[in-house]
Amino acid sequence: MKLWDKGTATHQAIEQFTVGRDREMDLYLAPWDVLGTLAHIRMLQSIGLLTQEELGTLTTELRAIHRNIEAGEFAIEEGIEDVHSQVELMLTRKLGDMGKKVHSGRSRNDQVLVDLKLFIRGELRHLVQDIRMLFNRLIILSEKHRQVLLPGYTHFQVAMPSSFGLWFGAYAESLTDDLQLLLAAYRINDQNPLGSAAGYGSSFPLNRQMTTDLLGFERLNWNVVYAQMGRGKVERTVAFALASLGGTLARLAMDATLYMSQNFGFISFPDELTTGSSIMPHKKNPDVWELIRARGNRLQALPNEIGMLTANLPSGYHRDLQLVKESFIPSFADARACLQMCDLMLENIRVRTDILDDDRYRYLFSVEEVNKEVLSGVPFRDAYKKVGQAIANGQFNPEKTVHHTHEGSIGNPGNDPIAAKMDALLHEFHFERSESAERRLLTE
Incomplete structure (x- = not known):
């Protein structure tokens, strides 16, 4: 069954190629297709394209289909093109011509x-x-x-102290x-x-705001194109x-x-x-x-x-x-x-x-040592050279502690x-x- 079927058979290879994996993907859409149809038929009844009795009957049947989907009992049958065709077929089998009316005003x-x-x-x-x-x-x-301190790296080289608190x-x-x-x-x-x-819209006097509200959308896509x-x-x-x-x-x-x-x-x-x-x-x-x-x-x-x-x-x-x-x-x-x-x-x-x-991380604290020198009044560039020289001479013995307090730092992660x-x-x-x-x- 195809919603566009006009009585002419489609070549089997064409049908297989064009349908592709659509039936498989459409199973994800099945509960939402029913939900959209429930809103659409309420709107159709409000503009006179369905009677109140037809609306009640269709609503009951669509809700039953939705329960089947939720229970994992829904399938798109062999030869049925997509979820839209399957739902309409199920309605038509159960309700006859009434089931054919749900597609009015939509594509x-x-x-x-x-x-x-x-x-x-x-x-x-x-x-x-x-x-x-x-x-x-x-x-x-x-x-x-x-x-809990953690080594920080730049260029995969030991850089500065970090912490698991900062990492997480x-x-x-x-x-x-x-x-x-x-x-x-x-x-x-x-x-x-x-x-x-x-x-390109419809010549039916559709109430699109009504379906927007029924489906819980924030607003309309106004322009149909x-x-x-x-x-x-x-x-x-x-x-x-x-x-x-x-x-x-x-x-x-x-x-x-x-x-x-x-x-x-x-x-x-x-x-x-x-x-x-x-x-x-x-x-x-x-x-x-x-x-x-x-x-x-x-x-x-x-x-x-x-x-x-x-x-x-x-x-x-x-x-x-x-x-x-x-x-x-x-x-x-x-x-x-x-x-x-x-x-x-x-x-x-x-x-x-x-x-x-581990001693391999001792140089991790070089910036801490530079900053201590700066805080004691040494210009930054001089402090940088002093600590760098100590490292080069094998005389670098840092205090392995950090005192970071600014927003987003080790002591104040935010x-x-x-x-x-x-x-x-x-x-x-x-x-x-x-x-x-x-x-x-x-x-x-």
């Missing part, structure tokens, strides 16, 4: 647009929860280990910037395209935010992989969170962190892939956009899996507290304002509006 173009936007909104809701979970873990670890807290603050980008993407996504049809142009653009915008998150996770994973190696030995994990070698019995491999690094890097590649798929497309719908779903839709599961595994690993991290007792920044961003998502709208469509 598959705006139908998939609204499905994707609802899917993105739902996935961002879950993703933000997982970001908050990892953020909280990092802040707790930063506070717990704020006095740095990634916490990085997540706030990632969340800022996700918030911007969320707002761009939170605009209703339903009613734009194939991208631009609503269609948003396909691909929204995904690319969200992908940029996911890429930023991927960058944070990949860098954290690289640090952890490096720090748990024998040549560093700064951190360790229980045996059950590492893997072994088939030939070397001493190995404890950081496979989890390496896969987080790889998945994070794949997220960073996502905007480029979507950008290349959509490059130079003119206005209007084009089938190229179908392929965007194949890399974009699974990216949320990848990001969430990485966040959850990061949290699990960090929950069980073991931090070494005596790292700087975790409270960083947490306040995170809380302020979380409040701007207004998930309660969309959650309430979805609940009403499915129950009232």
Whole structure:
């Protein structure tokens, strides 16, 4: 079954090539397709294209389909082109001609647009929860280990004292910037395209503000041509935010992989969170962190892939956009899996507290010694030369302590304002509006 079927058979090879993996990807969109249809039929009844009785019957059946989807009992049958066709077929089988009425005033173009936007909104809701979970873990670890010193490096050379408090807290603050980008993407996504049809509107007197309110969108995509142009653009915008998150996770994973190696030995994990070698019995491999690094890097590649798929497309719908779903839709599961595994690993991290007792880190305190000279009245350049000469002559014997008090330093990492920044961003998502709208469509 195809919604565009006019009685002419399509060549099997053409059908297989054009459908591709769409049925597989559309399973992710199924609950949102039903939700969009529930809002659409309420609007159709309000403008006289459905009776009140038809609305009640269709609503009951659509809610039953939604329950089947949630229970994992929904499938797109062989020979059915996509989720939109499957849902309409199920309605028609059960309700006859009444089921054929739900497509009035819309096209598959705006139908998939609204499905994707609802899917993105739902996935961002879950993703933000997982970001908050990892953020909280990092802040707790930063506070717990704020006095534990850690070598800082530049150019992979021992540089200056850092601390585990700063290391954990740095990634916490990085997540706030990632969340800022996700918030911007969320707002761009939170605009209703339903009613734009194939991208040129409809001669039906549609009430697009009504479906906007019913679905819990913040506002409309007003211009119907631009609503269609948003396909691909929204995904690319969200992908940029996911890429930023991927960058944070990949860098954290690289640090952890490096720090748990024998040549560093700064951190360790229980045996059950590492893997072994088939030939070397001493190995404890950081496979989890390496896969987080790889998945994070794949997220960073996502905007480029979507950008290349959509490059130079003119206005209007084009089938190229179908392929965007194949890399974009699974990216949320990848990001969430990485966040959850990061949290699990960090929950069980073991931090070494005596790292700087090793004499190899004695030069780590050279800047501290220069600063002491400056505080006693020696000009900075003279102090720099004095300490440098002591190092060259083998006479450098530093006091291995630090006295950093400024904002964001070892002694004052700024975790409270960083947490306040995170809380302020979380409040701007207004998930309660969309959650309430979805609940009403499915129950009232």
